[in-house]
Amino acid sequence: MSSKFPVILPLGAPLRRQAGGLPTLRLAPWHGVALASIILLSSAAANAATGGPIHASVLAILARWTPLLLRGFGLNILISFLSMAIGTVLGAFLGLGLITPSRPLRGASWAITQFFRNAPWLVLLFFMIFLLPFHIHVGTVTINLPSWLKAVIGLALPVMANVAEIVRGGVRSIHPGQWEAAESLGFTRRQQLWLIILPQSVKRMLPPWMNLYAILTTSTTLASIVGVNEVVSLAGQVLAAEGSKPYLLAPIYAYVLLMFFVYTYPIAWATQRLERRYHVRN
Template sequence: MAYPDLFKQMLEWMPFVLKGFLLNILMSMLAIAIGTTLGAFLGFGQISPQPSVRVPSKIATQLFRNAPWLVLLFYCIFLMPYQVTIFNTTIQLPSWLRATIGFSFPVAANFSEIVRGAVKSVPYGQWEAAEALGYSRRTTLFKIILPQCITRMIPPWMNLYSLLLTATPLSMVVGVEEALGRTQAAVQAQGDSRVLIPMYLALLIIFFLYTWPINRLSLALERRFRTK
C-alpha cells in the first residue's frame, strides 16, 4: 500500500509544482523576446563595416556568450534595484523579473551569433550583384539578404529557446519560486524521503514534455529548409 500513498502525495503537490513551471515558461518567453531584440542589434553590429560599431558588438557578444549564465544571473539579481521610481510612481522589480533580465543577456549574445552566421551563409556574390545594381548596403541587407536568412535562423532560435527554458531553474539559487524551487519545497514539506526521486523525476518529465516537441519541430524545419 506504500506505492498508492506515494502516488497520492505526488498528485496533491503537482498543482503547486505546475504553478511554478508556469513561471518558468513566463520567464523564458520574456527572456527570449528581450534577448532576440537585443541580439538582432548585436548581430547587425557584428557585420557592420564600421569598426566603431563592429568591434564593440563583437566584444559584447563574446563576453555574454561565454560568461556562465549563473554569474550573469547573480549580477542582475544583486546589482539591479529592487524598485524604481518613475514620475513619483514606485514600481517593484521582483526577483523573477530581474532574473529574466539576467537570462536575456546570454540569449542576446547567442542570437547575435545566429544572425551573424545566417547573414554570412548567404553567398557574397549576392552582395556584389546588389551593389552592381545600385542598391545601398542597408537595402541589400533588409530586402535581399535577410529574407533568405529568416528560415535559416528559425531552427537554431527554437533550440536556443529550449536551452533557455531548461536554464531557468538556475533562478532558484537566487530565491525565485519556480518549478525546481517548489519541487524542493514540496519534498521538504512532506518529510518523506521516498518522494524525493519520484518528485524530481516528475519535474524532469514536465520539462521534457514541453521542450521535446519544440526540438522535434526545430529538426523538421531544419530538414525542410535544407532541401530548398
C-alpha cells in the same frame, strides 16, 4: 571580419553545436518513457522497502501537489518567454553590428557578444539579483523589481549574445553572389541587407533560434538558486511539506523533468525538421 564560426553544422556530425556554441538539444520519445518509468519504479521501490502501500500514496502525493508544481512551471515558461523576447530584440541589433562595415561599431559589438556569450549564466543571474535595486522610483511612482524579473534580465543577456551570433551566422551563410547581384541592380547596402539578404537568412536562423529557446527553458531552473519560486524551488518545498521523506526525492524531481520534457520535446522535434529542410552543406 572573422567567419570561422560555422553557421549550420552538417547533419551527420557526431557533436552538433548551434546557437553561438550551445549544444543542440536532442530529445527522443524514449526520454519521456524513461522519466515516467523512473517515477513508477521509484514508487514501487519505496513500496517494497517500507512494506506498506507507498506506491499508491506516492502517486497520490504527486497528484495532490501537481497544481502547485504546474504554477511554478508556468513561471519558468514566463521567464523563458520574456528572456527570449528581450534577448532576441537586443541580439538582432547586436548581430547587425557584427556585420556592419564600421570597424569601431563592429569591434564594440564583437566585444559585447563575446563577453556575454562566454559568461556563466548563473554568474549573470547573481549579478542581476544583487546589482539591480528592489525598487525603482519614477517621480511619485514606485516600481517593484521582483526576483523573477531580475532573473529575466539576467537570462536575456546570454540569449542576446547567442542571438547575435545566430544573426551573424545566418547573414554570412548567404552566398556573396547575392550581395554582388543586389549591388549590380543599384540597391544600397541597407536595401541589400533588408530586402535581399535577411529574408533569405531568416529561415536559416530559425532552427538554432528554436534550439536556443529550448535550452533557455531548461536553464530557467537556475533561477531557483537566486530565490525565485519556480518549479524546482516548489519541488523542494513539497519535499519539506511531506516531511523530507527520502522515497519522494526521485519521483518528485523526475516528475519535474517530465514537465520540461513534455514542453521542450515538440520544440526539439520541430527544430530537427527545420534543420533538415534548411540544411546548408559546407
